[in-house]
Amino acid sequence: MKYDITKRTAPKMPKLGKGTECLQILLSQVSKTMHEPLVPMLFPVLGAQVSDAEFQYPDLTWKELCGQMANLVAESGGNKGQLSYLVEAICRSSRAHDEDELKKLVAWQKQVKSLGSNKEKPVRPEVAFWFPPADVTNAAFIQNAMACETLGGKTQYLNLPEVEMADRICGGHRQISQMLRNIYDRQRVGALRATADGVTGNPILRVNLTISSTPFTTRRFYKNDLFNGTFGRMVFSYKPRTSRDGRIPRLGKFTDEFYGKLDEYMVRLDICKGRYIIKPLNKLVDKLAEDMASMADLVDDDVLWDMSKRALVSGWKAGALMWVLNNQTWTRSMGELVEWLVYHDIWSKMQIFADLLGEDSATMSEAQRNGPKNMLDSLPDTFNEKQLEALRASLGKSPEGTNGQLRNWKSRGFITHSAQTGLYTKTDGYLKGNGQV
Secondary structure, eight states: OOOOTTSSSOOOOOOOOTTOHHHHHHHTTSOGGGHHHHHHHHHHHHHTTOOSEEEEOTTSOEEOSOOOEEEEEEOTTSSTTHHHHHHHHHTHHHHHHHHHHHHHHHHHHHHHHHSOTTSOOOOOOOOOOSSOOTTOOHHHHHHHHHHHHHTTOOOEEEEESSTTHHHHHHTSGGGHHHHHHHHHTTOBOSSOEEOTTSOEEOOBOOEEEEEEEOHHHHHHHHGGGSSSSHHHHSEEEEEOOOOOOOOOOOOOOOOHHHHHHHHHHHHHHHTOOEEEOOHHHHHHHHHHHHHHHHHHHHHTOHHHHHHHHHHHHHHHHHHHHHHHHTTSOOOHHHHHHHHHHHHHHHHHHHHHHTTTOOTTGGGOOGGGOOOOOOTTTTSOSEEOHHHHHHHHHHTTOOGGGHHHHHHHHHHTTSEEEOTTTOOEEEOHHIIIIITOO
């Protein structure tokens, strides 16, 4: 395991090398302090540009690149707004398409108003917005999903500057959990819904979504959805509070040269059609799944294990996107970034939701929040069963799980056991860092 998520400092992003040029072009337009927080946020908006393509996950299922959701979390004034500039740059063609669709709708509305009440009204044109406004209502959102499905299965993408805006799209906070799960799993809405025009439908939700929020509003928003799979489906990218350096962050100039380079990559996304199997990516994700299991064993945390499964899927989709952007070629740098994305997501969740969100999590200060604890690191190099049992008790874990945890550590090669002394000893492989959480 390459990254230590038990520390307050974020896992350091690897150097962006061959195969990540599109990301480098985008990051050239934002301040350097926002590079790491913004990288995970780029994949939902880039993924929305791909239609009619499926990729085989290691479990042999076929997945589209829709259903990607990411939440950027930083303090007020933490430069979260820089994401919107990159979103607008990527979505220029979607904006142009939506302007044409809006003209059709406005023309129809004018025609309807010009006719008397006894005149037969023209049929509403089928219009689909690819980049709907952030304040779209639930009825309009469902109606647009119906139109996107009818007109070829295009993914609609939304960028919400405040997390509470998701309530409006989902039809209220009580519907948030079901709606976000349906989006992630590419499910249908789940019931026939009335739209603004009284039309009903149950479309497949092909949606990608990015959200920006502060730590406080994030904890409050997801507080009741921590254990039903909802927040695990969302990728989180957390930017801790930085020092007061007195420098105003700079944006790029978004020149014609920048747009020309970016558009070369947008074309690659647009023309990607068909079914693909990316063998090196799948091999990497299989290896990361083993690492996630080892990490969960070291902290003895089933919630962390469950959470990591969806972090792997999100990282895998990011890898598939990079493969498309790189002319369907895999590189080592792309693999290193996928690995970092998985750990950064889990680290962010543990920083934001700390103790897996206890009763006072919404008011807990940043300094009070703690991440998972690697219990093997907390023990001496040679220890006995009672020492682990005492450590587990201090962390609120039951003594009954001690033997099972020791068996897991032995099977993963973290420790050895001496039948003569009854003592457990950390292996050389673990001490060299291979067992780092």
